[in-house]
Amino acid sequence: MWPERGDENTMRRRRSIFDIIREYMEEFERATEEVLSAFEQPSWNLETHSLQPLFNISVTADEVIVTADLPYADPKTLKIESVDENLIEITAKMRVKVRFEDFGVSHREGEFSSFHSRIPLPVPVDASRAKASFRRGILEVRLPRRRGYRIRVE
Amino acid sequence: MCERKLSEAVRIVERREIPANAKMIHGLPDVGLVGVIAVSQIISQLKMVEVAYLDSDLIPPIIVLHNGLPHSPIRIFGQDDLLVLISEIAIPAGFLQPLMRAIVDWMDEKGVETAISLGGIATPNRQNIESPKVFGAGSNELSLKILREKEINIMKRGFLVGSQALILHYCAEKDITAIALLAQSFYNYPDPEAAAAVISALNQIVKVPVNVSELLEKGEEVRLRMRDIMRRTQSELVRMRKSQEYDIPHYYVA
Structure with missing residues (x-):
């Protein structure tokens, strides 16, 4: 049965494997560009006087481990908040204020006194049981993964 | 053929005379920026001067301003018979091969005696390591002999990905003595302690009068x-599939 001309829905169902691959690639490229465009932003924010820290996420069978590099952070001011089950927010004040001038940059003005980052989590977690430590300027947050039902093996 | 053409697209422009039989230290961006941090320290403490720079249409259209004047982001500094290669930008993963081929061809032409590439080996529990260990790999028997004499642990098996992998590979082809020194480091956090460890190991092979305590003191900065x-280096590491270094090698093929 050939679809009638102009029947968009039927036409869509008759895509060849190459169309599917092409569409998939296009979608992938769009997603990549989206990620890259988010990346093409400064790592600092003049309005909030904050810097975005470097961070890392690793997922094990039991937990999600988020670390962040926070040089000059004052441990007493560290705040980790669970915004929702997929997002945590890390803030910390710095012990020193840094200005563009300190980096030898004379064509920008502004100073930074804190770190701020919202980190999306790849899998659902139980943030109420999370543990955090701060050693040698690196924050480590361990969030247990949300558990489901146990399936019996017969 | 294609690779050959690409490496010809990389020009190394000399600004001063290059000494013969020099030793050349490489510090290109990679895990923990170990090499870049180490060679920045060497260049600034020894007050080395720019002797050559790299120019290529294959890298992004970028210059670095120093005191208002433009410089290539990838440069070679020198003092006496010591040369140091540094990059101030993350190197696009696709550019590494033509770049390293051009550098090795240039080292061959200039009669560089030994190349020592400084870097890191990403270690997941790095946070719990007080003093990072340093491992070495070489391009030929002489480089392995040097490592053994200096009692530097040799990486016997495993995968290396990135500029250090290429320097060993291309130097092996031309029988140039090259050594890669890799300190245990963070993957995506700048690691000045690993850089200090790698400088100490370097000092056993080539005497470089650099004070590492200064580097450790200004670690946070x-x-x-x-x-x-x-x-930016991290996104290039993903593109070059750096994580293959974690892979366990399969059956032994000698």
């Missing part, structure tokens, strides 16, 4: 300054 280049 280094980590803050290196944030942006680390971020």
